Amino acid sequence: MHAFVPLPIRKPVCQTMSITASKQGSVNMKRPIHPPFLNPPGSVLIAFIFLFFLPSPARANCLQNSAFDAPTLYYDATTSLNLTGYASVSGRTDYPGTFKCSSPAWGIIGGKNSVDNSSPYAKNTLYLKFPGNAYVSVSVTDLAPEETHPKVGTNNATTIDASFTVNLKLLKTTPTQNVMTVNGDTAFINPVVLAQDSTGLTIIQNIARLVGDFAYFIFHWSWPKHDYDIYYKPMQIKFIKRVTTCSFDDDNKIVRLNNISLPMLANGNLYGKAFELNFTCTDLQNGVTSRSVLAYLSSNNVSTTDNTTLISPDGGSAGGVGIRVYKNNTPIIFSPSATDQGDATALFSFSASQPLAPKLSIPLTAWYHVYDAKALSSGPVRTTAVVNFVYD
Structure with a gap:
């Protein structure tokens, strides 16, 4: 707390002071000189009140021994x-x-x-x-x-x-x-x-x-x-970060084509069978992907001369004929590797932050394909493919 004691106040006494200008003569100037704190009048009271109301440097203690x-x-x-x-x-x-x-x-x-x-x-x-x-x-x-x-x-x-x-x-x-x-x-x-x-x-x-x-x-x-x-x-x-992940809903799916005779195959009457591959994608953010996702098909039975044709590896299988799978009327390309897409056709592909439905159905069609007419022989045609996912 600051304290202030006013000085005794006496009646002001006017004094004069002289200013002499060089060569031009002398100029007398008179002005009153007031004692301290009386210019302007009432300043003593104002100063006292001002000092009285200044905050003290001391602080209150709204405290604990420790927080x-x-x-x-x-x-x-x-x-x-x-x-x-x-x-x-x-x-x-x-x-x-x-x-x-x-x-x-x-x-x-x-x-x-x-x-x-x-x-x-x-x-x-x-x-x-x-x-x-x-x-x-x-x-x-x-x-x-x-x-x-x-x-x-x-x-x-x-x-x-x-x-x-x-x-x-x-x-x-x-x-x-x-x-x-x-x-x-x-x-x-x-x-x-x-x-x-x-x-x-x-x-x-x-x-x-x-x-x-x-x-x-x-x-x-x-x-x-x-x-x-x-x-x-x-x-x-x-918080556990979850990223967009897709899964194949049709594990061990079997697509059966109708039986067909060798003459019909030779004449180009290739029976087809429509089917779908179904997928579920989870951990989307407001309906969009948190990362890119792609699916493709690979197989150990890809023809060495035509990567759109799957052949039957079993003994006693039909000769000269294999299977092709079409997407949008175009034969898809299979990869021989489950870890490398290579040139394989994407069943679907979505980039990061792209809208993606949680359920996907990819329509496809399987067809017989004669890859060597001279080697045609009767027997079963059995082949397999695997769905693979790529994320980034």
Whole structure:
């Protein structure tokens, strides 16, 4: 507290001072000279009141012996982030127990204790790097109340409780700052909201304090502790990255063609059989793929001279005739490898972020194909193909 004692006030005495100009003669100038604090009139009273109301450097103590952790807010964002790319959860601080406040230094003139609820992520965005290079942004909105005024003495922690919303977003780009690597599938953030004594501080001082603490957090990945911290609200965020995956619904599917005579084959009467291959694709984000996906057919029975024809490898099989599969009236190309598409025809192909229905049906037609008319002989034609998926 600053004190000011006014000086004795006496009646002003006017004095004169003379200014002499060189060569042009002499000029006499008269003006009154007032004693200090009487120019303008009433300045003594104003100065006294101004000093009386200046805040004292002393601060009130709305404190704990050490800051307490509130119950941890847990949220599994796996489903929402994988499905839509966004997630949000509303919570309350649920501060436990009680805390005490002393009287503010200028309480006799109406000063109040102040406790602020704030979040490091209200004005700054944190980026969590989960396994699989999955980046999730974290921000906090709708924090209320931000300021409370506890009474002098013991206060129940519920009197400063606040509500808030944590917003999460699965990023498609890689952030370059404020990135915290998560070991495992669950990130621990403490605090996501905190309560601090702010008695006597300006808004600018509060912001500067939080900015400095956030900078410390980014460099050390731990929140700095202060004697004016009262409560911390921790949070756990779980996220397991799921990527678009397709599966074949018709395992061991058998396509049977009608029997046909050798003369009919020789005359070009090639019977066909229409069929479908069905697929299910999961873990789409708002109906689009999280990565590219492609399907093709491979076989160990591809003709060495024609990669559109499958032949029967079994002894006693028909000679000179094989099987072709058509898509959109065009024979598809088979790959001899289950790990290398090569020139094989794509049954379907979708790039990342492309709309994709969760269910797919690919219409195809199987036909007999005479690849050596001179070698035609009767017997069964049995051949196989395998569906393969390629992701990127």
